[in-house]
Amino acid sequence: MRLADLPTTDTLPKLLQRNAEESPADPGIREKTRGVWQTFSWLGYRNMTRDFALGLASLGFKRGDKLSVVGDNRPQLYAAQLSTQALGGMAVPVYQDSIASELVYVLNHAEVSIVVAEDQEQVDKVLSLKDQLPKLQKIIFDDPRGLWSYDDPLLMSFEAAMELGRAFGRDHPEHYTKELAAGKPADIAMIAYTSGTTGNPKGVMLSHGNMISSAECFAEVNPIKKGDNWLSYLPMAWVGDVAFSLGVALARKLTVNCPESPETVQRDLRELGPNCMLAPPRIWENMLTVMQVKSNDASPLKRRVFEHFRALAERCELKKTDGKLLTMSEKLGLLAGEFLVYGPVRDQLGLRNARWCYTGGAPLGPDTYRFFRSFGINLKQVYGATEASALIACQNDAEANPNTVGRPMPRIDVKIDDSGQVMLKGPNVFVGYFKQDDITRETLTDGWLKTGDAGFFDKDGHLVIIDRAKDVGKLSDGSVFAPQFIENKMKFSPFIREAVAFGHEKPKVVAMIAIDQQTVGAWAEKRGVPYTSYMDLSRKPEVAELIAEEIAKANASLPDIQQVKRYLLLNKELEADDAEMTRTRKVRRKFVAEKYAAVINAFYGGDRKVEVTMEITFEDGRKANLTTEIQIHDMGSAELARKAA
Template sequence: MSLADQPDTATLPQLLERNAAQDPRGPGMREKTRGVWQTYSWRDYRDSVRDFALGLATLGFGRGDKLSVIGDNRPQLYFAQLAAQLLGGVSVPVYQDSIAEELVYVLNHAETSVIVAEDQEQVDKALSLKDRLPSLRWIVYDDARGLSSYDDPMLRSFDSVREEGRRFAEANPDVHAAEMARGQADDIAMIAYTSGTTGRPKGVMLSHRNMIATAEAFLEVNDVKTGDNWLSYLPMAWVGDAAFTLGMALVARLTANCPENPETVQRDLRELGPDAILAPPRIWENMLTVVQVRSNDASPLKRRVFGYFRALAERCELKRTDGKPLSPGERLGLAVGEFLVYGPVRDQLGLRRARWCYTGGAPLGPDTYRFFRSFGINLKQVYGATEASALIACQADAEANPNTVGRPIPRIEVRIDERGEVLLKGPNVFRGYFKQEEATRETVTAEGWLRTGDAGFFDKQGHLVIIDRAKDVGKLADGSAFAPQFIENKLKFSPFIREAVAFGDRRSFVAAMIAIDMQTVGTWAERRGLAYTSFMDLSRKPEVADLIGEEIAKANAGLPDVQQVKRYLLLNKELEADDAEMTRTRKVRRRFVAEKYASVIEAFYGGAASADVTVEITFEDGRKSTLDSTIAIHGCTSKEPALKAA
């Protein structure tokens, strides 16, 4: 019998109560504070949630009310979400870097009555918006630094609410148990807002049953052990963080670890050495860039050693993937490489002890995927959707493959419809979009099948292959298939390319807009004595255009001729979520970008040598300005630069 079917563990707070009873002194959560890891035992964890929940009750928070958390990953923000759920309320995490308009929309749409903010920065943001949030009653803050002179009647400290809850418990000793017992598996636990790639974010209602069933299914096919360390660093508003830091951690008794701040994640990762990690492609691409940059900065001897063992590892990984045996010389070389290169690289990345690592949220380029696999990192693909409680399919250790996302997790059904769209049915399918019944009917069929919006198929081994978003898959003018994400991932393997947007649907060739990686291209320019003052200045350098042209040619060498990038343009600014060009999870909003850069697309296919671009830039406080410029368009039609570079 699954946990979701047991009456005493039907909700996430009930799982927390179980963990506190079974392992009261075991580490439930840690946080890095002022350079020191602080541990909350499962009992401490439970007590904090209980006291804060009862404190919320004294503030009038009850069943069906919504509580939003905003800030970096902090134990108190997780405690607050579970406290709201204990009372029958709903947690609504929001992205901490959201601009004002995004926050107002989500908080109003969700009817949030309590905001729990990490620090002064987030409190200031909430206070500046309170007149536009009619449902808001309280703003609770965790870090009190800088807030001593604030006297707004809405403000309460986290500790004061928790202390109020302790006093309430002394006067009403039975309330906690009674509220806990009222919780049901099908109660809504959280509303996770989608990234909004095609429009306004939608509020995905996930029940306790959704989250617990998903965690249990994942545990059936992965090597997860009680007490495993998990790094909680992903945005709390992303459903993947909730699935692991709350769902998985509570079901399997994992220890969630919160880094000190976003800037120290890599250092904290090395200190912690987690047993497992989930990261979106952007993180893996950044890690690869760091490794490549350090290799380039090393002495000539070290560069040659690294290059030799990297090539050996990737060659052996391809042979293993093809089921071919390694020669004695290759096995010896890998053993030497483990001592000289592979082990030290894993240690630098903080992954020496990781038994499994997953990439998810968007496709990861096969070249990046194979690099980490070849260096001894058990990187695997996971596929999911917010509406599916984060998980649909994942890869087993022995079935890692850059071209698939593995098999569907247990307990769910997946099929491909006549249009090639992936559909699924199971206990992980959400309860509907909050206040959007028509959108729910469009997404879930009358028979209960969830439309993912992704195009895919099953290969001969029964593994699910995702091609692209169904709406993004198109055809070139000659009828050849055009999947932009596949081409973009090839391009982003380069450490000098941060983002790429490919065009080609119903066109005669593929073109791409490129956003350079400021750090790596800047370092490259400085070594060559190229002076620059800004991102725009650097991207306009002819030498940088030639560099990116060579990188595109390398990517073209691995693509069929018809899918090779023939023309490209270097953007004069990074693609930003604040400018609606990307989602908060770093997915390109293709429709918006195509409209915003229509002049670039017209120039690409009209044969122009440049494009006049006017873009609107949005600041965090909502102010806007425009940027006018003329940007050169470059051609890249041959594989020869790639061969010369190789």
């Protein structure tokens, strides 16, 4: 089949076909296996997709059917989604760390008939649920290790499915061509499930037209070059990964690179040196924590050098943001810093070749943002939503700003309604929620999508996102209370992993803190503070004092009424398995407020201690209760203020 046989390149598989014809030998997608990068050319990528699609056809898969992929980022799993779409089906990626109840809900709600699983772990998970999945017909696995003795009739290897496809193709030589040509931009390409911050996730139906237009709009305002390396490490179920690893990669011929495992991402990132990168705030915060820890562990001389050039870089970055000129001494200092600090740090992070990097998915604290910008990393903000095919607004190189998310992308109209909610209209707006027409009608009004985010346009026409509209409240004196803004201030500390602030209709702001076990543990060991577990570490008085100092630093940049006055150290991390966070690491505020109602009452009742019973969910779905007494601490002492200063 030639591109000329197709009326247009208006679906994702047609873009793959175009790339295979125009650039057959160029690298399309890679994966690292046993320490070696294995490359599929665009032609090889297309052939794998075609053969697997024909294998699905031989199994009875037809237009409108759904196929789910579960596992880490792998070429075979991306090809499986494109194969599904080539046949007119819908891809349904799910989070690889989903617990049983989450997986059952999505697979049943989406009416999935075939699951493509990465390895034995994912196969075991799906097999354990097969009695609860009445529509499941086949489980196809990619990595056969550990599966040689399995004899369940549901199972089939990815290679066996492709062999079926090759045989089917010999008997039906025009089948793939006809199915591919029949695809239309209005066809549903995938059902992307939302993170479910307020309840069960919703199935967002995205068409080929939605995804391609989103990719093209983004490419118009960003310097993307053919063959740019893109590291595909974010969960395949997150729409941000889909937008780039499929949408932008196919539209602009990026080379997608899949790391060996989640544990080797940082090493693979440094080895690859990608040209562009997207990461949620948690990743950037982790990178910052690593650099802070390395600085603290360095010799006194190296630490002083690092802190000197870091302060210089951040000072110069602020002057650039304000449009002020740098002095000659500052310029010379930055040149020296590039040789001694900034260049080596970028190399350590694997960003030496990155022309642009984006943060998205949630707000990133301004301090963290400026740290990376000042070290020569072209970090910018992007704003989007699952219902908008991931992308709505972004910053260009000349307008990077930690306080905005940039301008709306081309052909996307954005407005603010009377309640302050951000609304948009454009070719990237989703088709609707799968099997939820009533919620679709509430979310889409005359083609305008209600994002649920509160925001406004600044004087330069840049979009500013305050918080989720439902989360923005007021303190009892009428002051605006935006919890994410306060939480991001605290999470700049390498010792604080998560923070949840409360204060709506209350006289003061209080916070629950989940410490970062790795950095706090290292801090404790250096000071001879013994501990046995996360719970034990969080109860140490020395740790409470450490966190008080970190909160005081955050308070120093906040108005008095918005400063955290009381805090508590949780005896466990906030976990997605316990429904406290989504799989994209967003706090499920309503659930957390209900679960920790006793804590909130104790905060505002002036109590010094509170008894907390927590329900813990294991990976297999079993639950257990943990009851413990937790200390509540007060802020505001003169000593803390002095240390913060």
